Amino acid sequence: MISKKMKQAVQDSSVIRAMFEEGKKRKELYGAENVFDFSLGNPNTPPPKEINRIISDILQNEDPTFVHGYMNNAGYEDVREAIAASINRKFGTAYGARNILMTTGAAGGLNVILKTLLDPEDEVIAFAPYFVEYRSYTENYEGRLVVVPPNTADFQPDLKKFGELITSRTKAVIVNSPNNPTGVVYSEDTIKKMAEILRKAQKEFGTSIYLISDEPYRELVYDGVVAPYIPLYYENTIVAYSYSKSLSLPGERIGYLVIPDEAADYEDVVNGAVIANRILGYVNAPSLMQRVVAQCLDMEADVEGYNRNREALYNGLVEAGYECVKPQGAFYLFVKSPLESDKDFCELAKKYNLLLVPGSAFACPGYVRIAYCVSYDTVVASLPRFKELMDEIRSKA
Amino acid sequence: MISKKMKQAVQDSSVIRAMFEEGKKRKELYGAENVFDFSLGNPNTPPPKEINRIISDILQNEDPTFVHGYMNNAGYEDVREAIAASINRKFGTAYGARNILMTTGAAGGLNVILKTLLDPEDEVIAFAPYFVEYRSYTENYEGRLVVVPPNTADFQPDLKKFGELITSRTKAVIVNSPNNPTGVVYSEDTIKKMAEILRKAQKEFGTSIYLISDEPYRELVYDGVVAPYIPLYYENTIVAYSYSKSLSLPGERIGYLVIPDEAADYEDVVNGAVIANRILGYVNAPSLMQRVVAQCLDMEADVEGYNRNREALYNGLVEAGYECVKPQGAFYLFVKSPLESDKDFCELAKKYNLLLVPGSAFACPGYVRIAYCVSYDTVVASLPRFKELMDEIRSKA
16 A cells, blocks of 8 residues: 555546547647647757757767766765856855755756755745645645735736735745746746735744745747846845756756755755755765756747747637736736536537646636647647637627 | 755765865866866767667657657657667567656656655665665655665675565665675676565565666676576566666766566556656656667677776775775775775865775775776876875874
């Protein structure tokens, strides 16, 4: 018998697996080009061309025992130094290698920091809609996820509710901007107010509350928008970054944590995080990829490609009668379900070979997520199907 | 404030960190060639030369979006199929991709399977001396590590004590052969008897007890010895394998779990393990390295190099008056401390620039671990220092 918690997880996940299997079946049945799979956040854009040359250079010029070997659990010192310097150039910070911990993607980083911080029953606040794994990551360490209900007007967080939900057990708050699943970028005003609320609560309860900024989509922003760098607004911020989206390397599992000197109990947090990285079995972030990303610090994601998808999809959907906040980041559209039940809508969409994810999966029923990290051709070819889908719904209304 | 458990871990680890720092300081002070660092299991042997060519071939011939992208959380289907076929050729098993889960090294695999299996207060049995992280891995999931005391006669497990320690809460047993820190290979006789004891206990308690075989050192065997393939002896065996030692890729974090069809509740265990891989934040084993190892299945570690070290070190130490069971696997010697306290002995050894790990760190005080995955020159140059160290101890006795 497996553990009771995992038995439950297996039962819950069978729905998602069924959806994945159905997608596969439909592709075999109708041809991959006739199935519009908007369900996965797997970048369709290839990694920058230079990546392969950089890997080859490293393999030719560096000692293989060093490149593929163990290093400090925190990561190669020179890699951490280079990343710190690059952040300093961008945001005027004064980080050194001491502030950077290389991690197995942002998912690894989030697990490391939650393992480091959480005592049983400690509370972690997330804002709906939120990335579904935050609940698992929190419960892995016996923490309790506390959810701020969604503000569907513009999907900026509901700060009033947020303030009310902070308690003496609040250990951390997770923010994700640009956001999965809405694509919304939290504004500077939002971040400033959030920082004020947190400082006030820290004083009131005599505690430290860490703001964990999960930002794999940092560089994926449009319309000249810049996502505020949160450590500049709130001292107890820890950043979890990933190269999965910016360099299209999601399978390689490479990212980092930033733990600023200003964070409360900095020494303990850093030392604890290094140990957590080891005892959770990551040991260290994959070694060759550490050395690769250190040479890609000024490379840019294919923002233009994503933007073209965004414009085409957003305009096409609105034209067909869908309602949606136009997102300024990431590669997701979060569309209001034209049926009351987002699950029913996703079911009906399948008839048109449109694969979407119900907002319920992100604690925000009544909406669906469309991941447009697909080819432009897929976007264009999908639009008539979205229209037919809406027409069917209207004809029955 | 970080969590109470992690605060304790930070305090405990400061001793090891101090040792590491002292090693570094000594290397600066005396020159790296004059410090004999036997403290780390970091292979000194470079990876096979073909590895770099294989990586280059993959980068040239395969689609980068595929090579660096997400795949099923269990790993690439073709990689899992190739690994299953290779195990089948070696051991006559009938595995398919369905039995293989690609993991972030063996450490990742062990965490995944323990997360899958353990309810709070479930017991996991380990045999002293054991790899120190087994305790952390077990406690990560609220399990309790139960330790069978060492059998210092030959370091085969004490099976009588083992039988006595099994209870109705025993969920798993971890074996590690070839063993870290002793280098001992568990004999076929040991494995057969262990299997009998486990079957009897399963019947008595009406439970399933999983034998988790942690075998990163499988191929590192000498004197023509073969480590028995445990799934052939006990049906509820799950294997955690790593390429860290066999291909000298410890920094890359690549390995796999074998979950045989015959394992109790196979479906739940496999489905649970795939979910655990995801929610623990590994998501998937590093993608490029998955494709690399699939092309290295018949490559061999530099066993001859390690064997030369083993012979020179073992013979030199015995000649100098040390007592040690001659190991038949891995790259460790586990030497009886000539002082009553292994910690005092390791302290004294530092005077001769010999860096060793006390057996206490493996729940086996009175011994020290010497990791001989260093250059042959280091081994040879260290022998006179080991002799001087013994001479000093004898002169004071």
